Amino acid sequence: MLDETLLKGEERAMLALRSLYRSYGYRPFRMSRFEEYEFYMRNKDYLESGRIITFTDTDGKLMALKPDVTLSIIKNGEDEPGCRQKVYYDESVFRVPAGGQQFREIRQAGLECIGDIRLYDVYEVLLLAAESLGALSDRFVLDLSHLGILSALLEETGQDEAFQRKAALCFAEKNAHDLRDLCLSRGVDPAVTERLCRCAALCGPLPETVRELEGLCPAAAAESLEELRTLSRLLGETPWGERISLDFSVVNNMGYYSGIVFSGFLEGIVDTVLSGGRYDRLMHKLGRKSGAIGFAVYLDLLRTLRSEASDPDADVLLLVPGDADPERVARAVGKLTAAGRSVSVQERIPAAGSFGECIRLEEAETC
Amino acid sequence: MLNVALPKGRLGNQVYDLLEKAGCECPGIREESRRLLFDSADGSIRCFWVKPSDVSVYVERGAADLGVCGKDILAENSPRIYELLDLGVGKCRMAAAAPKGFRDPADRPLRVGTSFPNIVREHYAAQGRDIDVIHLHGSVELAPLLGLSDVIVDIVETGSTLRANGLEVIDEILPISARLIANRASYQFKLKEIRDLTERLKAQVEKA
Numbered sequence: 001m002l003d004e005t006l007l008k009g010e011e012r013a014m015l016a017l018r019s020l021y022r023s024y025g026y027r028p029f030r031m032s033r034f035e036e037y038e039f040y041m042r043n044k045d046y047l048e049s050g051r052i053i054t055f056t057d058t059d060g061k062l063m064a065l066k067p068d069v070t071l072s073i074i075k076n077g078e079d080e081p082g083c084r085q086k087v088y089y090d091e092s093v094f095r096v097p098a099g100g101q102q103f104r105e106i107r108q109a110g111l112e113c114i115g116d117i118r119l120y121d122v123y124e125v126l127l128l129a130a131e132s133l134g135a136l137s138d139r140f141v142l143d144l145s146h147l148g149i150l151s152a153l154l155e156e157t158g159q160d161e162a163f164q165r166k167a168a169l170c171f172a173e174k175n176a177h178d179l180r181d182l183c184l185s186r187g188v189d190p191a192v193t194e195r196l197c198r199c200a201a202l203c204g205p206l207p208e209t210v211r212e213l214e215g216l217c218p219a220a221a222a223e224s225l226e227e228l229r230t231l232s233r234l235l236g237e238t239p240w241g242e243r244i245s246l247d248f249s250v251v252n253n254m255g256y257y258s259g260i261v262f263s264g265f266l267e268g269i270v271d272t273v274l275s276g277g278r279y280d281r282l283m284h285k286l287g288r289k290s291g292a293i294g295f296a297v298y299l300d301l302l303r304t305l306r307s308e309a310s311d312p313d314a315d316v317l318l319l320v321p322g323d324a325d326p327e328r329v330a331r332a333v334g335k336l337t338a339a340g341r342s343v344s345v346q347e348r349i350p351a352a353g354s355f356g357e358c359i360r361l362e363e364a365e366t367c
Numbered sequence: 368m369l370n371v372a373l374p375k376g377r378l379g380n381q382v383y384d385l386l387e388k389a390g391c392e393c394p395g396i397r398e399e400s401r402r403l404l405f406d407s408a409d410g411s412i413r414c415f416w417v418k419p420s421d422v423s424v425y426v427e428r429g430a431a432d433l434g435v436c437g438k439d440i441l442a443e444n445s446p447r448i449y450e451l452l453d454l455g456v457g458k459c460r461m462a463a464a465a466p467k468g469f470r471d472p473a474d475r476p477l478r479v480g481t482s483f484p485n486i487v488r489e490h491y492a493a494q495g496r497d498i499d500v501i502h503l504h505g506s507v508e509l510a511p512l513l514g515l516s517d518v519i520v521d522i523v524e525t526g527s528t529l530r531a532n533g534l535e536v537i538d539e540i541l542p543i544s545a546r547l548i549a550n551r552a553s554y555q556f557k558l559k560e561i562r563d564l565t566e567r568l569k570a571q572v573e574k575a
Contacts, residue, residue: 099427099447141555162493174554175450203558245555249449265555270429271447272551 010107010299014090016135017109017297021088024128026111029087031072037064043071046256046282049096053103067095070294073112074283079290084115090299110276112294114283119227122260122278123234125293129262129274130240132297139267142240142274143247144206144231147258148224149217150248153196156218157188167196172251176200202248206232209246224259231260256282262295269301314344317355318364322347332364369412369553369560372431374419378457378545382435385454385575386414389567411560423448423548432553433561438543439522443483449554451565452547455572461486463538464529465518466511480510481520490520490540508532 018028037054044050046068053065066072069091077085088111096103111128113121126144133140150171154164163186170179176197183193195216202209202216210225210232217225228246235244252261257277264274276295283292316336320329329345336343341356349358359367371386373379383396393405393414405414417425419437423446426434439461441450461483471477476497481487484500491498501516508528510516522543523529523536547568554561 139556143555173448173450174549177453178450203554249551265552267552267556270427270550270552 010302013136013297013299013302014109017132018088018090020128020131020135021111024086024124026086026088026113029073029089029112031066031069031076031089031091033066033092034063035066035072037062039071039075040064040067043282043286046071046253047095048098051096051103053094065094066091067093069093069108069110069296070112070279070282071286074114074286074288074292077114077288079288080115082116084113084117084121086113087111107299108296109299110294110296112292114288114292114294115290117278117280117291117293119230122227122293123231125276125295126231126235126244126260126262127238127240129264129276129295130235130238130244132295133243133264133266133274134240136273136297136302137266137268140243140273141265142244142262143203143250143265144244144260144262145246145248145250146221146224146228146260147252147254147277149213149221149228150199150251151254151258152218152221152224153199153216155220156192157183157186157196159186159188168251168254171200171248174200174203174249199248202246204245204247205242206244206246207236213246227260250277252277256285260293264297269304271298271301273298273301312354312356315341315356316343316364317349317353317358318343318345318361319349319358320345320347320361324361328361328365332361336364368406368410369433369557369564370431371412371414372417372422372425372434373414374422374435374437374545375416376419378419378437379416379435381456382454382545383414385456385568385571386412388571388574389564391564391567412564426548426550429550429552432550432557433564434548435545436548438541438546439483439486441546441548442541443485445485446548447551449549449551450546451549451561452569452572454545454547454568455575457543457545459522459524459543460539461520461541461543462523462536463490463518463520463540464508464523464534465537466533467535469518469537472517477518478516479518479520480507480516482507483520486541487520508534 040052052067055063057063069089073087090109092105092107094103094105113125130142133142154167166182167179179200180193180197199216202213210228235241250261250263256279258280259278261277263272266273274295274297278293280291283290318332333343333345373382391407391412393407395402396405396414403415420440422434422436423440423444425431426448427446437457476499478499478501479487480501480503482503484502487500503510507519507521510519512532520540529535547565549561
């Protein structure tokens, strides 16, 4: 029988996530660690960092160590009207993390739902995102936003793409003051500016914040708002309803994402643990007709939640003389392990060791 | 409790004045001592001084929930943080300056001396101007005087250093002031405390 306490934090998490994703009909997706470099070059803007580890294969082809999973899943699927391709994965990717200076191997789990995406599918993926966070910690927050609404708000300003890019950055930073200055400098209508700035600062429990948004949303975003209302109702009926917030700082890459986008946080971890959204635009850029929604969980961040470095090396340090009878030692160790205790046999106390208690062979034989 | 990283120096003192007026007094923080951490009497905040350029690092990495940082540092380093409030202190501007009578050598890349290479690259890329960035760590005004660069991009407060060296502002790039920043995860889990402190500081900024 598998002793789950021996698994690393991310391995335990993956076991829980695998079982969760399977229960909603998601199948495992396995892939090679390599992909042709040219494939990523064509879709470089989608990647968080354009830097990729490359090598030349034996046939002279320039290959890349995978910096991303989603692109490969999209590439390997086919459109099938009325159906959804539902896959989950647990893979290492190799990239320079945001704000980092060096390449890192990043362990990432996640799922993708690709096909004719309906509102139920969006709900199911959001529910699985919340359940994934819930499987990792009792204390989590899932923030969601709707890029359909953000796009409509930005379009309402009547400004060009450069303005919209800067304004979206202000949203991502919750920076209403610079957003106001930007609007002022471009002569944006004061009422539109006010709505934009209020939305940039919006953050709170889903039902209340959606109600607040109703008075700020442009008519062009009516369909997106209705989608949010329905999701708010459905998610409110799950055990995770109170942990889901509406927050317009979740922006992602607007060139690839559309519709619902979301980010998850766990208390004690200083970065986003889960990130996802609807990426129909990316699908279309890659020549696919279907829609898609998915998310990734960054499992290596869980190491900062609980470090195994503070655990003792063993429950018992059993000190035995160098010339001790091996049969006596084996019997003593057998007795302790049968009682469910871990044992490290040493002749003296190791300088860098950490043990629950230290006992001598004679004591072990009599206890 | 909220951990707040403050920038050492004149700007930090101005910011602490605002905090104090907002009801967040941390006894002992103004005294010369070897202490590094200063708690408010009610235990709601803990302040500490760090090098100004390190504030965003403390906040981005979650060692501080909140911090106060110049817009120049934020624009240069693009940390993944929330920028919650313009505190309206430490006002100055990022500008390009050149020797008086300067004419842009349009037939070759413009040599730009600066401590802010990312801001410079972005600024000139938006203009489509080819440049050669010369990254300097201080005494930037010296570069055009010795022919190291054609122009400089640096922080200008009163302009007196520029004038004393025969330089003048040729292009305004970015208005700068101190900003209240927050760690993104802290904002999720300490929302009430962070919003409360932000509102109190906002009231002080508006009063000033």
